[in-house]
Amino acid sequence: MDLRTDQPHPARIYDFYLGGKDHFAPDRELGQKVLEICPQLASGAQINRRFLARSVGLLARDHGIRQFLDLGTGLPTSPNLHEVAQGVAPEAQIVYVDNDPIVLTHARALLTSTPEGVTQYIDGDVLDVDRIMDEAARTLDFGRPVAVSALALLHFLPDPQPAEMLAEVRERLAPGSFLSISHALPGLREAAAAYQGGTGLGTLRDWDEIAPLFGDFEMLEPGLVEPHRWRPELDPAEEDPEGALDNMGACGVARKR
Numbered sequence: 249m250d251l252r253t254d255q256p257h258p259a260r261i262y263d264f265y266l267g268g269k270d271h272f273a274p275d276r277e278l279g280q281k282v283l284e285i286c287p288q289l290a291s292g293a294q295i296n297r298r299f300l301a302r303s304v305g306l307l308a309r310d311h312g313i314r315q316f317l318d319l320g321t322g323l324p325t326s327p328n329l330h331e332v333a334q335g336v337a338p339e340a341q342i343v344y345v346d347n348d349p350i351v352l353t354h355a356r357a358l359l360t361s362t363p364e365g366v367t368q369y370i371d372g373d374v375l376d377v378d379r380i381m382d383e384a385a386r387t388l389d390f391g392r393p394v395a396v397s398a399l400a401l402l403h404f405l406p407d408p409q410p411a412e413m414l415a416e417v418r419e420r421l422a423p424g425s426f427l428s429i430s431h432a433l434p435g436l437r438e439a440a441a442a443y444q445g446g447t448g449l450g451t452l453r454d455w456d457e458i459a460p461l462f463g464d465f466e467m468l469e470p471g472l473v474e475p476h477r478w479r480p481e482l483d484p485a486e487e488d489p490e491g492a493l494d495n496m497g498a499c500g501v502a503r504k505r
């Protein structure tokens with residue numbers, strides 16, 4: 249498989265921002281160039297991962313969720329979703345989906361389930377909803393609640409793809425299921441332009457374009473907010489960077505009635 253390590257790649261640049269080890273010189277060069285324009289981007293990536301940890305922990309602990317479908321998983325990073333969920337409930341079942349060959353080569357690290365639980369990895373395009381849901385159904389029972397996450401994914405997809413894909417996914421979920429989204433905001437425009445110059449990706453959306461992606465699901469408190477403002481009390485280490493990360497990213501969790 250040709251992983252084109254001579255060219256910058258979004259999953260590896262994101263890994264660079266998270267302090268991971270799966271990146272090469274071209275990824276670091278573009279990553280650094282974007283950081284010069286928008287130094288907060290590295291903290292933005294980290295607060296997005298902490299939103300994942302707090303929200304998955306809450307859904308497992310307070311809402312009894314035992315099934316998770318993670319769309320656009322990315323490279324393994326600590327903690328992975330299954331580590332958080334199975335830390336609360338060892339029997340939790342997690343299905344990861346990504347279409348990136350680089351993520352696939354690291355997928356084994358994602359498949360380290362507890363003996364009681366299950367992790368599955370689907371190498372596929374989230375837009376192929378029929379195939380993803382059919383394959384995920386080998387592990388997950390869609391007749392019962394499932395928490396679907398689409399974190400830092402949808403800004404890689406042009407309109408109308410996110411709305412159409414999520415409408416299909418929401419339709420197939422049982423009442424009591426959840427949808428979690430995090431998404432880049434227009435405050436990242438300059439950074440996205442530099443990023444796009446190097447990787448050809450990125451569709452920023454504003455608050456009023458992100459909110460409808462939850463459809464008629466009911467938003468959990470505190471609604472759609474910047475990731476460090478989503479239930480920070482769940483993690484004593486969460487800090488408010490005093491406006492530095494305003495208007496860079498939005499996130500929320502909503503429940504199917």
Ligand SMILES: C[S@@+](CC[C@H](N)C(=O)[O-])C[C@H]1O[C@@H](n2cnc3c(N)ncnc32)[C@H](O)[C@@H]1O
Nearest residue numbers: 259262320321322346347348373374399400404
């Ligand atoms: C920035 S990473 C986010 C990783 C993780 N969800 C997080 O929030 O930390 C975005 C991931 O979405 C994946 N992705 C983008 N478009 C996709 C598609 N159409 N189908 C599946 N995965 C996709 C990319 O390969 C990448 O790994």
